[in-house]
Amino acid sequence: MKISIVGAGHVGLATGIGLVILGHEVIFVDINDNVVKAIESAKPPFHEEGLEDAMERHRGKYLVERNLQNAVASSEITFITVDTPSDDSGSVDLRNLAEASSQIGRALKNLERYHTIVVKSTVPPGTTEGFVKIILENTSGKKAFIDFGLAMNPEFLREGSALRDFLSPDRIVIGANDERTREILEQLYRNISSPKLVVDIETDEMIKYASNAFLAMKISFANEIGNLCKKLGIDSWKVLEGVGLDHRIGPYLLKSGLGWGGPCLPKDVRTLIRQFKQNGEEPLILEAVYKVNKEQAYKLVQLLKKYVSNLKGRKIGVLGLTYKPGVDDVKESIAYDIIKKLIDEGAHVIAHDPLGVQKFKSMYPDVSKIIEFAEVPEDVLKKTEIIVIATEWPQYEELDYSGKIIVDGRRVKKAEKTAAHYEGLCW
Ligand SMILES: NC(=O)c1ccc[n+]([C@@H]2O[C@H](COP(=O)([O-])OP(=O)(O)OC[C@H]3O[C@@H](n4cnc5c(N)ncnc54)[C@H](O)[C@@H]3O)[C@@H](O)[C@H]2O)c1
Known part of the structure; x- marks a missing residue:
């Protein structure tokens, strides 16, 4: 399949190179010129075990674009993997997500073919349907789930083992509200044998937060027990x-x-x-x-x-x-x-x-x-x-x-x- 990855950071780059390894063609898009230049010379813009080797080995099977609309026009699926930072109050900054969504929407407007957009960034429950979908529809003049597909597919990889984690995850969770999008994502991941769970979009958004909260809880629990043990x-x-x-x-x-x-x-x-x-x-x-x-x-x-x-x-x-x-x-x-x-x-x-x-x-x-x-x-x-x-x-x-x-x-x-x-x- 032909895939665009919008945001070639830790998640986007590992996901894209992972998809290349699985046999797909990938176009990366990033607004940061240093990121684009690094990918053009087959180098990750950050340290990540095994990624540079994989980028070198698969040179020619992926491209990097500055123009998001060109990337969308020449692919079937677009993953959104931009950063979604939160401030001290936990409020998530969705500006990058908004910008990426509106550019994708503008590209969809002129597209004759069916295209599927997948939110991979971590976003609060309700964001894909209540925010991304609205921007996509407003900027494209088209209807989600009819004229274009929309899904959520959170990423669970860890920095330091990102490529390995992407290629053999504990599970792949597909958040899809329509049959066609679900089938497209199952087809995309058919060569990964990990368990696949299909849920609705909002459930999937929540699975990501609940998973990270549980991991944090496990470590904090170990530390609380550790603090008492130290005293004893x-x-x-x-x-x-x-x-x-x-x-x-x-x-x-x-x-x-x-x-x-x-x-x-x-x-x-x-x-x-x-x-x-x-x-x-x-x-x-x-x-x-x-x-x-x-x-x-x-x-x-x-x-x-x-x-x-x-x-x-x-x-x-x-x-x-x-x-x-x-x-x-x-x-x-x-x-x-x-x-x-x-x-x-x-x-x-x-x-x-x-x-x-x-x-x-x-x-x-x-x-x-x-x-x-x-x-x-x-x-x-x-x-x-x-x-x-x-x-x-x-x-x-x-x-x-x-x-x-x-x-x-x-x-x-x-x-x-x-x-x-x-x-x-x-x-
Ligand atoms: N880093 C991790 O270990 C990890 C693991 C799982 C999930 N996540 C989630 O994945 C998402 C991405 O995280 P990351 O760590 O890869 O972030 P990152 O900061 O490493 O990369 C984000 C990239 O998106 C680019 N970008 C921002 N706005 C853009 C736009 N409008 N168009 C094109 N490119 C744009 C940035 O230039 C940057 O290169 C976040 O939601 C994060 O919570 C991260």
């Missing part, structure tokens, strides 16, 4: 290993520590909390999930103060800036919260990250102006005795921590075994 002198990782062996619970994400950040869980939990409130329901669990997570950074800094009661003028090392290892993404990274607290208390911070420094500098200019960045992690260890571990990069298992005070939010075994003073956040 019990190793919470052993406890959670025992808990996770119950097949009704499962071991995944049951690791206590600094908690969750990144481009999805924080914003999606905030949006779901807002949805509860807007609908007169109290989000009792989710507010606690969010609060537990926010407090882990604060607890880590408190733990540090066991060793350095006054941080003013002290040099503190921070290992790791990205929200997890294997990515260069620093969106809502907990390392930022830690660094901010350290700076507020007058500490001098020297930070290292193997991939995230550039993005950290552009996303957080406020703290980046003040802190020092180390080229290699050894420099952090050379320059200070007191170090916080914020991201569990594998290379941090290779360092020499002897003589150091380590406060660890992620459990780096080498540090635990060899540091002069070692303090785990939840163990």
Whole structure:
């Protein structure tokens, strides 16, 4: 099939290259010139395991366009994969979605053929039918489900294993309100053997939020248990290993520590909390999930103060800036919260990250102006005795921590075994 992907970011690019691998022809469209130029030279504009190789191997089977209308005109399906950020109140910014939808609508206007539009961006329940559909109909002068198809198909991939996750997902959830669109999407994914669930559009939008909220809840639960275990002198990782062996619970994400950040869980939990409130329901669990997570950074800094009661003028090392290892993404990274607290208390911070420094500098200019960045992690260890571990990069298992005070939010075994003073956040 011929497919357009509008928004060639983490989700759009992995989805598009995944579809190319499945035998489809793909045209990427993006408003960011750097993204377009990177794809033109078969390079992902961000770090993603395996993506560059796949782009190189499949050169010629995908194109990149600046003009969305041309892309729609030469394809059968258009995926919308633009970013849908949310602010502190959980309100989702739908401006990119609106712009993409109205351009697609304008392209549909002149199109003789049937075309299917699929919303893959994470959007609050009701958005595809109550927002995207209206824009498409108004700008095209055509009727959804009659003149063109409309579906929702959320993405569950994880950054760092995006291509693998896209090609072998736990499930594909197709949100379609008409038979024709459902068949088109089933046909598109016929070569992926994962279970497929077909639901209506609004149910599908909700499945995405409920899934992310559950993942966040599992981690916050592990952290709350971890905080009590720490007080009782019990190793919470052993406890959670025992808990996770119950097949009704499962071991995944049951690791206590600094908690969750990144481009999805924080914003999606905030949006779901807002949805509860807007609908007169109290989000009792989710507010606690969010609060537990926010407090882990604060607890880590408190733990540090066991060793350095006054941080003013002290040099503190921070290992790791990205929200997890294997990515260069620093969106809502907990390392930022830690660094901010350290700076507020007058500490001098020297930070290292193997991939995230550039993005950290552009996303957080406020703290980046003040802190020092180390080229290699050894420099952090050379320059200070007191170090916080914020991201569990594998290379941090290779360092020499002897003589150091380590406060660890992620459990780096080498540090635990060899540091002069070692303090785990939840163990
Ligand atoms: N990143 C993840 O791990 C992940 C996983 C699952 C779902 N999601 C969801 O997928 C969606 C996309 O997320 P992402 O992480 O890929 O975002 P991203 O910021 O990496 O990429 C979005 C891309 O869309 C482009 N864009 C914005 N407006 C556009 C327009 N009008 N026309 C063309 N291009 C436009 C941007 O330039 C950018 O390259 C979001 O709704 C997100 O919640 C993300």
